[in-house]
Amino acid sequence: MMALESHLASLEKKHDALEKEISDAAALPAIDTLTIADLKRRKLHLKEQIEKLKTQVTRH
Numbered sequence: 001m002m003a004l005e006s007h008l009a010s011l012e013k014k015h016d017a018l019e020k021e022i023s024d025a026a027a028l029p030a031i032d033t034l035t036i037a038d039l040k041r042r043k044l045h046l047k048e049q050i051e052k053l054k055t056q057v058t059r060h
Helices: 002-026 033-059
Strands: none
Touching: 002 033
16 A cells, blocks of 8 residues: 555656646747657656556555
8 A cells, every 4th residue: 555655656746747847848949849749648648647546545
């Protein structure tokens, strides 16, 4: 149970870091849309993993 919560916290930190990276990248005029789309895809994947883990934690 503690391992799941630790993993969940780690994923949430990565998600927050990606959110900041996306925000910073969007502010740069030279950044291409494919890079931002890739970052958003990675962020969504993390969000899905977070939701899955939260479901597992609440079931136990």
